[in-house]
Amino acid sequence: HLNVDDKYSWIKTPRWKEEPMEVGPLARMIVAYAAGKEPQKSLIDDTLKQLDLPAEALFSTLGRTAARGLETKLTADWALEFYDRLIKNLENGDSRMVNHYMWESEAWPKHAQGVGLTEAPRGALAHFIVIENNRVKNYQMVVPTTWNASPRDETGKLSAYESSLIGTPIHDPKQPLEILRTIHSFDPCLACAVHLYDEEGKYVHQMDTF
Numbered sequence: 001h002l003n004v005d006d007k008y009s010w011i012k013t014p015r016w017k018e019e020p021m022e023v024g025p026l027a028r029m030i031v032a033y034a035a036g037k038e039p040q041k042s043l044i045d046d047t048l049k050q051l052d053l054p055a056e057a058l059f060s061t062l063g064r065t066a067a068r069g070l071e072t073k074l075t076a077d078w079a080l081e082f083y084d085r086l087i088k089n090l091e092n093g094d095s096r097m098v099n100h101y102m103w104e105s106e107a108w109p110k111h112a113q114g115v116g117l118t119e120a121p122r123g124a125l126a127h128f129i130v131i132e133n134n135r136v137k138n139y140q141m142v143v144p145t146t147w148n149a150s151p152r153d154e155t156g157k158l159s160a161y162e163s164s165l166i167g168t169p170i171h172d173p174k175q176p177l178e179i180l181r182t183i184h185s186f187d188p189c190l191a192c193a194v195h196l197y198d199e200e201g202k203y204v205h206q207m208d209t210f
Helices: 025-034 040-051 061-091 144-149 160-165 177-184
Strands: 111-120 123-132 135-142
Touching (some): 040 061, 135 144
Antiparallel strands (some): 111 123
């Protein structure tokens, strides 16, 4: 049982090369901007120019919120490009969609495992699965909020949420809306990030899907 009077967390603490990482639209846009990738660089430069702000302003609640909007514009533009490519493929007689063979459990080996890595709207997403005898033996996810909201690690390094709040000016300590705005700028999904187990590694809750 949790001692709710003491410190505890519902979230794991992932690290990349022992360092905390912020994931999400701002992280993606900054990586692309630093690498000089287009159209991200031009879009960010134009936005900063219109707002009369330096590039350092990106590292903020405003920057994180703006990055989500800018990335939405990029995604909409790319969707039109993908649609045009799809139409051209169809016109050329290429109607391939997906290989359904491995969707059928009869095609699975006795022991199978896999990893899925992608960039979801909120940030880096990883799925890990182990299957034995056509049944899921183990399934784990490391979702974007696991990265951003995780607690301090054993060396005291802060994750993105806590780091982003340091030095935030609060107008009214009794109504710290600035804290909410900053956390909301990460677009949290705590339901997906929660991992719960006891100190002996026993099941806390198990669902039978069969």
